Amino acid sequence: MSYTPLTDAERAQMLASIxxxxxxxxxxxxxxxxxxxxxxxxxxxxEIEVLRDLRTLSxxxxxxxRTISFLGAGAYQHFVPSxxxxxxxxxxxxxAYTPYQPEISQGTLQATFEYQSxxxxxxxxxxxxxxxxxGATALAEAVLMAYNVGRGKRTSAVIAPNVxxxxxxxxxxxxxxxxxxxxxxxxxxxxxxxxxxxxxKDTCCVVIQNPGFLGELVALDEMAELVQxxxxxxxxxIVVGYPIALGLIQPPGAYDADIAVGEAxxxxxxxxxxxxxxxxxxxxxxxxxxxxxxxxxxxxxIDGRQGYVLTLSAREQHIRRERATSxxxxxxxxxxxxxxxxxxTMGKSGLRQVAELCYxxxxxxxxxxxxxxxxxxxxxxxxxxxxxxxxxxxxxQINDALVxxxxxxxxxxxxxxxxxxxxxxxxxxxxxxxxxxxxxxxALEDVA
Amino acid sequence: xVKYDSNCRYQESHEWIRIExxxxxxxxxxxxxxxxxxxxxxxxxxxGDALEKGEEFGTVESVKAASELYMPVSGEIIATNxxxxxxxELVNQDPFGAGWMMRIKVMAPEEAEDLLxxxxxxxxxxxx
Numbered sequence: 241m242s243y244t245p246l247t248d249a250e251r252a253q254m255l256a257s258i259x260x261x262x263x264x265x266x267x268x269x270x271x272x273x274x275x276x277x278x279x280x281x282x283x284x285x286x287e288i289e290v291l292r293d294l295r296t297l298s299x300x301x302x303x304x305x306r307t308i309s310f311l312g313a314g315a316y317q318h319f320v321p322s323x324x325x326x327x328x329x330x331x332x333x334x335x336a337y338t339p340y341q342p343e344i345s346q347g348t349l350q351a352t353f354e355y356q357s358x359x360x361x362x363x364x365x366x367x368x369x370x371x372x373x374x375g376a377t378a379l380a381e382a383v384l385m386a387y388n389v390g391r392g393k394r395t396s397a398v399i400a401p402n403v404x405x406x407x408x409x410x411x412x413x414x415x416x417x418x419x420x421x422x423x424x425x426x427x428x429x430x431x432x433x434x435x436x437x438x439x440x441k442d443t444c445c446v447v448i449q450n451p452g453f454l455g456e457l458v459a460l461d462e463m464a465e466l467v468q469x470x471x472x473x474x475x476x477x478i479v480v481g482y483p484i485a486l487g488l489i490q491p492p493g494a495y496d497a498d499i500a501v502g503e504a505x506x507x508x509x510x511x512x513x514x515x516x517x518x519x520x521x522x523x524x525x526x527x528x529x530x531x532x533x534x535x536x537x538x539x540x541x542i543d544g545r546q547g548y549v550l551t552l553s554a555r556e557q558h559i560r561r562e563r564a565t566s567x568x569x570x571x572x573x574x575x576x577x578x579x580x581x582x583x584x585t586m587g588k589s590g591l592r593q594v595a596e597l598c599y600x601x602x603x604x605x606x607x608x609x610x611x612x613x614x615x616x617x618x619x620x621x622x623x624x625x626x627x628x629x630x631x632x633x634x635x636x637q638i639n640d641a642l643v644x645x646x647x648x649x650x651x652x653x654x655x656x657x658x659x660x661x662x663x664x665x666x667x668x669x670x671x672x673x674x675x676x677x678x679x680x681x682x683a684l685e686d687v688a
Numbered sequence: 689x690v691k692y693d694s695n696c697r698y699q700e701s702h703e704w705i706r707i708e709x710x711x712x713x714x715x716x717x718x719x720x721x722x723x724x725x726x727x728x729x730x731x732x733x734x735x736g737d738a739l740e741k742g743e744e745f746g747t748v749e750s751v752k753a754a755s756e757l758y759m760p761v762s763g764e765i766i767a768t769n770x771x772x773x774x775x776x777e778l779v780n781q782d783p784f785g786a787g788w789m790m791r792i793k794v795m796a797p798e799e800a801e802d803l804l805x806x807x808x809x810x811x812x813x814x815x816x
Contacts, residue, residue: 391734529729529749552728554749563747563754 302648304511308676309648310605312626312667313453314375314404315517316506318484318594319671324508324581333577338570339536342549348573349548353536355580359520362486362583363500364493368522369533370571375503376407378519379447379480380414381532381566382499385523386445386476387420388530388565394444394475399424400435402452403480405656411447420444428656430456430621436469445499446470449480450489454653454665455602455619455626460490467496476527483507483520484669485624487588487595492522499523508582509575518575529555532566597670598625601677605668608681614688618663626667628653628660632688635664641687647680690813691718693784697760697800698809704784705760707800714760715788716748716779719813724750727779732768732790739763741799745790748779761799763792 251263260266267275309317328334332347339345339352352370359368372378383397397415399408399422412422423438430452439446448466450458470477476498481491484506492500505517523531529552537551557564586594602625609629610617618628631638635652642649654661668677696704702720706713721727729749739745739759746757768790771778779787794800804812 529731554728554751554754559752560754563756 301513302643307643307646307648308672308679310650310666310668310672310680311648312455313651313665314406314503315511315514316482316484316667316669317511317671318506318669320508320510320578321582321585323585324578327581328574328578333574336573338573339550342547346548349536349550351577351580352534352571352573353538353548354584355576356536358580358583359504359522362483362491363481363520363522364491365497365500365522366493366525367528367531367535368520369531369535370573371504371576372501372519372521372533372568373572374505374515374517374519375480375501376404376410376519377414377568378501378503378521379403379407379478380411381519381521381568382478382501382523383411383420383445383447384414384418384565385499385527385530385532386478387418389476389527390444390474392419394442395419396421396423396440396442396444398435398438398443398446398475400432400446400448400452401425401427401429402432402454402456402458403447403449404453407449407480427659428453428653430454430619432458432462432466435466439469439473439475441473443470443473443475445476445478447478447480450492451482451485451624451626454628455623455667457489457622457624459622460495463495471496482624484591484595484598487591487593488599489624498527504575504579508578516572516575518572518579520579528552530565531555532564532568534569534571594670595624598668601625601670601672601674602627602666602668604674605666605672605677605680608677609666609684612681612685612688615684625669626665628663628665631662631664631684634661638664638684638687642680642683645683645686647683649680690722691784692806692810693718694806696784697803697805698812699758699760699803700812701756701758703757703760705800705803706784707794707797710794710797711766712761712763712792712794713788714745714790714792715783716757717809717813718783721780721783721787724748724753724755725780726751727776730772730776730779730789732772733765735765735767737765738795739765741796757789759792760803761792761797762795764795765790766793767791 304317336348339348342349356368372381397420405428467477478499479492479497481500481502483502483504500522502520503517504520509518521533534550535552536548538548541547553559556569557567558569606617606627609615614632616630618630635654639649650664650666653663653665696706698704698717702717704715704717727748727750732746741759741762743759744756745759748755748757769788
């Protein structure tokens, strides 16, 4: 194998092939002022001084150790048992690379297999992959998979209005360059009544979120009708689900969904200022050959001993190349391990308890806020742990005032729908004590 | 010892076809399955699909590769071998018999004329 670097002639050939005159032109999207910034770190300093300065910088961030947060909308504050950190920080796991060589990677492979098995148990489906980057990209992969299951003959993807708007945007990005068309009202809403009419013989999938973006739970009979309409059109039903809610509500497998995806951050991965997160993906065995992502399988070695390997690799782009259904070739191994440790620690009954606490605390909070004269509860039907309230002032102002009281308020729905500029999406989880719930209610009353 | 079924005609892409009246069976050759190694999955078209000669009709996946399958003649798919769903290894065990992939209605039998007979296909494989 040759290690010689590129020649100028080869560089010129590549540039000509792309249609660009110089390598610098490839960075055109980076503003000129940021391309070669002057980095002035000053003279070398002692470790004590550097630590002190970095600490001062970091304290400019709000820390959830000192601030209560009621923000949800896709990323959730849940308790991470200390056991998770103890296992993750074992260097065998922390430094492990991709398990391409099973002989020396049985630990990683087994942990991933157990994660996959737990996701199947949680979603009620038959096979789960080793994970995606996040819930949004997992959904994008599910849409692409449904298109491929339909052999590319059906190009319409119906996206329910209760799906997270940012997830929809990511799916839109992913289907660029394909002939897949996204269908469905873009304005976020809990009203699914228009969905059935959008399902045609050209539909490859229907995507529903449960609980929906606004917190509402989809009624089982409504879901059953949508499943039936979807299957009648020979399309696949994809359900985007908050995994903690699956400790309480019927899983997608129970109502014949074909693919379940979502954000598994709530299972043992902290908020981490936006990432790393982890997308879970589960489906029926009959579709496994169209499923993207890494997959760990259980097998026996030549001596008949149980072992684990990466399997069905011919699905993946490093073997199928341009015929693969996706370019993903990785997973969120450490976050998947965190999820597996979290779920093992909680167990079925523990997860149920967490879900019940989330449910009851959110309902208590909603009830208390609804009693304030200046606020009202907008959410009408059943909800899990998120709900919408109407506020007397623009949400931006309410949240700024709350921050000065050491509270991070809910999501400003005006950001996704200008008609909801006075509406806030609030979230409560098991981490919120009764005192902090009451504190929010009092603070809201104050800042009205 | 790689087998060559003399009742079949072949393509350089290693599919065989055995024409019986207006219909034909299609599969992949013993040479192909031995090169592919353990077949784990075969993706076949839907019954009723009509495909042209040379058009891709499916894929065969082994543990180490995924290969496209091409129509040796134009035809309409009458049946596909459903046994292959649970037992893809039939392609390795009996590529000309139980490992058959699909039965088609032959649209233009003259298209088979430029296919290789067993001897010509064997020489082709010996050179690969």
